Amino acid sequence: MSDLLNRAGMVDCKPLATPASTTQAVTPYDELFDSPTQYRRIVGALQYLTITRLNLLYVVNRLCQFMHTPAVEHWAMVKRVLRYIKGTLDYGLRLSCSPIASIHAYSDSDWADCPIDRRSTSGYAVFLGTNLISWLSRKQRTVARSSTEAEYKALADVAAEVTWVVSLLRELGLHTRQPSTLWCDNLEATYLCANPVFHARTNHVEIDYHFIRDKVASGEFVVNFVSTKDQLADVFTKPLPGPRFIALQDKLNVVSLTPCA
Template sequence: MYILVYVDDILLLGNNPDMIDNVMKQLATTFRIRDLGLPRFFLGVEAIYTEGALLLSQRRYIAELLKKAGMGTCKDVSTPMAYNTAVTSDSPLLDDPTAYRRLVGSLMYLLITRPDLSFAVNRLCQFMHKPTEEHWVSLKRVLRYVQGTQHLGLRLTPAPTPVVHAFSDSDWAGCSTDRKSTAGYAVFLGPNLVSWVSQKQRMVARSSTEAEYKALADVAAEVTWIESLLRELGLQSQTVPVLWCDNLRATYLCSNPVFHARTKHVEVDYHFVRDRVSTGQLKVNFVSTHDQLADIFTKPLATKRYCDLRFKLGVVPCPPSA
């Protein structure tokens, strides 16, 4: 049995109903508790049960967010960021950045069930200290996208075996301000997306290979932690996790013990992934750019490409609430 506690909200999970009832009775002898049955809402996240799947949605939270922003009836857009449009710091600063910071902070909580917003929110977060009028326009576009997609949620389905695999990608020197690369990854447990990140790398990469290799190191650390968690939960997989990367040189670097001239300056901690590959604890395979699911975390995309990747990540329409 597992107990998830957040202040006075508790989830009980187990494979023995009698044991769950017994723990509930023991808790009731010390605390005032109510058994609400199957989880419906937990910390603003709605659980929707359908045949063969569980959908996690934050549509009530979205409605409150849009109302707070005064954009409950705004015209929607198909993507959170315009394709091939960079966010810069050239326009005038906002007179009062409070509203910008508050709304971006609210969007960050929405990432619990909406991985499709990760790149846009990450980009907006980079200008929290000095937001400009252009950043405010970009924020409003994200809210317009949220307004038109508030019916979407994250789908989770049963998996026969706990097979872990991940996609890693990087947009080399994608930031026009400091030329740092944006990296992203998506980690799956069976068909379910369980972890995702979109973040700017700490240092400027001298090549696309270096940027992709650093991104692989980050996702290798995340997969290692997820495997450790699964072992603790008694769900250890019998297969080696596979990392999918769309840069051939980066995949070769993971298995080649020779330090090439173009990568010998790379910090030692990034070679963590090579160590895991050499001991057989990870596999790094090549995937075509077309099939790279982490592409959505590293750059703005055209509408069709964006919607295709969003669906493959498991972000799908939710049925109406009962």
């Protein structure tokens, strides 16, 4: 992190509370940045930082979409991320001994949030006990025709990830054989997982997303509704105001790792 600030000439910059603005959309601009190589180097390095600083995942994912033609405004967004990093140099992902070994995951989607192609952003967070072990922020491959479809696709993404985690734990002899719990803040999407007839209007959804129904029917997964205020994956799908962002990063175990005096 210190090396990133040094390379960008921002060692003495003023810190910010959040890495992304809630009012500025990430779109193409006419005025191109005069040093695209520098933009690519800094954003490329930020991708490695998300291995432990997962609260940067959403904004870094967005900045990566303009690697070929970065604009002046995109560089300004990179500088905002670096100003946030300046104030959180001692932050990292906390892993601790967990009294439980069950798997639960949160999935979320911001419907049609991209102003360029109107595709939605999916995000998920997978916990093994109290420890966060997998996370994602990614633009969906196709345009969703409703918020239910976008949330259902996000559920399918996290279902695939949890299936892999369960398979790995079984090989290691560590799986508890309890069903994994998936939390979603869209009530219709949770109904769709258990009752395909309830939403006949979603027949246009691609077949490969429907495998989650088989997982629920077999008892491998339990899909439950969670209120939006308790949706931890919210941080992976959109920029958030300061108090909400700080509260979620704390619940995701991104905390100051500086030893107490």
